[in-house]
Amino acid sequence: MRQFSVELDELHEKILQMGGYVESAIHRSVRALVDRDAELARQVLRDEARINQMEIEIDNLTTRLFALRQPMAKDLRFLTAALKINTDLERMGDLAVNIAQRALSLVAQSPVKPLIDIPRMAQLVESMLLRVLDAFVKGDADVARGVLLADDEVDALRDSVYTELVAYMQNDPTTVPGAVDLMFVARNLERIADHATNIAEDVVFLVKGVDVRHHAMEAKDA
Amino acid sequence: MRQFSVELDELHEKILQMGGYVESAIHRSVRALVDRDAELARQVLRDEARINQMEIEIDNLTTRLFALRQPMAKDLRFLTAALKINTDLERMGDLAVNIAQRALSLVAQSPVKPLIDIPRMAQLVESMLLRVLDAFVKGDADVARGVLLADDEVDALRDSVYTELVAYMQNDPTTVPGAVDLMFVARNLERIADHATNIAEDVVFLVKGVDVRHHAMEAKDA
Numbered sequence: 050m051r052q053f054s055v056e057l058d059e060l061h062e063k064i065l066q067m068g069g070y071v072e073s074a075i076h077r078s079v080r081a082l083v084d085r086d087a088e089l090a091r092q093v094l095r096d097e098a099r100i101n102q103m104e105i106e107i108d109n110l111t112t113r114l115f116a117l118r119q120p121m122a123k124d125l126r127f128l129t130a131a132l133k134i135n136t137d138l139e140r141m142g143d144l145a146v147n148i149a150q151r152a153l154s155l156v157a158q159s160p161v162k163p164l165i166d167i168p169r170m171a172q173l174v175e176s177m178l179l180r181v182l183d184a185f186v187k188g189d190a191d192v193a194r195g196v197l198l199a200d201d202e203v204d205a206l207r208d209s210v211y212t213e214l215v216a217y218m219q220n221d222p223t224t225v226p227g228a229v230d231l232m233f234v235a236r237n238l239e240r241i242a243d244h245a246t247n248i249a250e251d252v253v254f255l256v257k258g259v260d261v262r263h264h265a266m267e268a269k270d271a
Numbered sequence: 272m273r274q275f276s277v278e279l280d281e282l283h284e285k286i287l288q289m290g291g292y293v294e295s296a297i298h299r300s301v302r303a304l305v306d307r308d309a310e311l312a313r314q315v316l317r318d319e320a321r322i323n324q325m326e327i328e329i330d331n332l333t334t335r336l337f338a339l340r341q342p343m344a345k346d347l348r349f350l351t352a353a354l355k356i357n358t359d360l361e362r363m364g365d366l367a368v369n370i371a372q373r374a375l376s377l378v379a380q381s382p383v384k385p386l387i388d389i390p391r392m393a394q395l396v397e398s399m400l401l402r403v404l405d406a407f408v409k410g411d412a413d414v415a416r417g418v419l420l421a422d423d424e425v426d427a428l429r430d431s432v433y434t435e436l437v438a439y440m441q442n443d444p445t446t447v448p449g450a451v452d453l454m455f456v457a458r459n460l461e462r463i464a465d466h467a468t469n470i471a472e473d474v475v476f477l478v479k480g481v482d483v484r485h486h487a488m489e490a491k492d493a
Contacts, residue, residue: 098485101484101485102485104484104485105482105484105485108351108482109482111351112347112348112351115337115342115347115350115351116342116343116344116347119341120337120338121338122338125334125337125338126334128337129330129333129334129337129354132351132354132355133354133358136355136358211451215447215448215451218440218444218447219444219445219447220444222440222441222442222444223441225437225440225441225447226437229433229437229440229451229454232451232454233458236455236458260327260330262323262326262327263320263323263324263326263327
């Protein structure tokens with residue numbers, strides 16, 4: 050039994066390490082964008098392999114624990130949550146890579162506009178990821194629920210980014226390629242926030258045993 | 272033992288049913304777009320609850336089977352694959368909803384351009400989903416590998432859609448809002464294809480016990 054808890058700790062640790070890699074990728078991809086730093090963007094591309102490798106390790110470890118142990122109740126919820134969180138983190142890493150690619154494309158063009166809302170979105174999104182990892186560490190469902198609320202703010206920022214970029218494109222056709230890149234950056238940040246939300250739901254499920262996806266209770270009543 | 276195999280069949284059946292719902296959502300969202308049919312788009316939005324409900328049922332059933340049984344080897348791989356495939360299908364459903372929302376936005380504007388590449392992308396993507404569900408049913412790794420190859424074709428079509436739409440926006444600023452909607456439709460179709468690819472990788476893993484994500488073997492050598 051002690052041995053199993055050691056393995057669960059190892060899994061826990063690996064997920065946090067993966068979260069750290071992903072957080073760093075997001076942070077550097079946005080800094081590359083804001084500072085027009087191609088080398089930093091390329092670093093994010095190079096480091097993707099590490100995240101992918103980690104995803105496979107976590108999956109293998111989780112599957113082994115399912116197989117060798119007969120997890121019940123909370124341990125079972127932890128293992129299923131681990132599989133899901135792992136997938137969400139890996140997708141966030143992919144999205145950071147997409148942002149880095151857009152940064153490389155933007156470095157090669159004249160700047161479209163001063164970047165204000167996108168760095169703000171990035172800050173919010175990074176904070177969501179850090180808080181949800183913290184909620185996961187502490188098993189704190191309230192912190193996780195706070196992350197769910199932040200998602201609306203991210204969506205509002207994305208809407209204002211879109212509206213502004215459409216205006217730029219309409220007023221000055223030469224801005225179209227760069228504005229399109231920036232739209233996809235905003236979209237990728239929004240999706241990173243969605244993945245943080247998924248993880249928050251998994252943490253609530255893990256801690257409380259309650260499924261808060263899709264307002265699960267309402268769906269069942271429908 | 273017989274009872275467990277009945278439950279596994281039930282899970283199998285539910286995943287296929289979910290796949291059918293998702294396929295129908297994708298098909299109708301693109302038809303709504305092409306035919307400028309707002310009512311059809313709204314139908315896709317209404318039917319999302321059914322997909323979400325199904326996701327929860329499949330997760331619950333899978334988790335119960337993990338807990339009550341002590342699955343080994345292939346059954347274990349089947350249950351972990353079921354969790355992952357379920358998540359991918361649900362995300363595909365979300366993306367179909369996004370396409371339906373873009374269709375509603377586009378119905379309210381004058382047409383930007385005749386739609387050629389987007390319906391072709393949609394056809395390819397739907398075929399990928401149907402083939403990967405078929406590979407899952409038959410446990411056929413070769414069919415699954417075929418789906419992995421189709422992804423490049425989808426990416427090439429997306430690139431040509433982007434290039435064309437950028438040209439439209441640059442030549443005629445009034446097309447910007449509609450062209451942006453169409454770009455996101457292409458992006459959503461590409462992401463649906465990515466999810467089909469994920470499922471194909473899960474099917475290969477399920478059948479062969481080999482992990483083909485991120486060229487897993489190469490990553491381990493690196």
